[in-house]
Amino acid sequence: VDFYTPAALVDLGITPVGVVQSYFDDGAAIPEHYRSEVTDSGATSIGEYYELDVEAVSTTDPDLILATDDFLPLDDPLRDKLESIAPIITFKARDGESWRTRSTELADILDREDALEPLVADYNSRRDEIAERYSDVLDNETFAVFVPTADEWGTYADTHFSTPILRDLGAHFREQRDDEINENGFPNWFSYEELGRLDNVDVIFTPVTDRAVLDKVEGNELWKRLPAVRNGLVFEYIPDSPTGSYGWALENLDALDDLLGTVSAAR
Structure with missing residues (x-):
């Protein structure tokens, strides 16, 4: 259920x-x-x-x-x-x-x-392999998962259920202000007048659920001034991020392998 x-x-x-x-x-x-x-x-x-x-x-x-x-x-x-x-x-x-x-x-x-053990072993091995391959990116950049809506935006914390595999790879998330997340790890929402809060992030990932919303964000002057935007380090986040199991996590590792490769090439 x-x-x-x-x-x-x-x-x-x-x-x-x-x-x-x-x-x-x-x-x-x-x-x-x-x-x-x-x-x-x-x-x-x-x-x-x-x-x-x-x-x-x-x-x-x-x-x-x-x-x-x-x-x-x-x-x-x-x-x-x-x-x-x-x-x-x-x-x-x-x-x-x-x-x-x-x-x-x-x-x-x-x-x-006995059925789970091979998946656990595969996951741990694959995670460590990807973490080592992109250690320069993971160690030296800060990340945010930016979630836009028509009128507001928020960012997922590293403890959010949509970010665990990225965190497990060793990614460093931007430091969120106290008012940006609630007690359940869910984002609080802000007007686009407060996009300047994101001046402390190097790489922005964003789920593309509504292209029209993202187009509107990309036209915002405050958005254009953000370091990650100016440096061309804004990318579409992996589509099935709310990980449900080890097999699901392995698929997300593959998706993050591709994504981190794109980030590495763009730096």
Whole structure:
């Protein structure tokens, strides 16, 4: 009943009988490998993670319901209805390490450590290889993931769920002011009159979800004055950044390998 654990299950050789609607929708930030694995298996859509269809959950007749604490906290009244269907295991979701701890805990619970171990080894080896290849960039540049909307902007912290693999590679994130992130690691939002806050970042990554919004930002005079912009060090961020599992993390390592190569060539 969440966005992440279907991928963690697939890594362990288990296909869930029900998944959230995101796995059936084009444009969701989920690697195609995981989308096709669950949809081709005949899995049932159980609504979206923020608007579950309890009746659809029931029709899948699950032995176990997996959840995360962001959309199904322990005090959510919906839990009583779901627990009448099957036991619930709840994992942490929105921090920089949750993708890793969720994967390892799930493997332990389901006695599938043997299935996870090769992925862990591959991830660690690939991460270290990329970190060494781009050590000059990672050690000497500061990074920000800049998120524009039509009227406001924010930046993801290094603990955000969309930045863990970049951080795991050893990237140094720009120092954020106290008012730029909230207690959950989510960005606070600012008007474009405050773009000068980004004068302390060398390299800007930005998810391109709306080209018209980014075009508007690029025409902003304050944006044009930023060091990263003047130096041509603004790049599109990796598309499936909210990492859900070790296999997902490996795909993001490949994407970051390409991205850091582009950054290195542009410096």
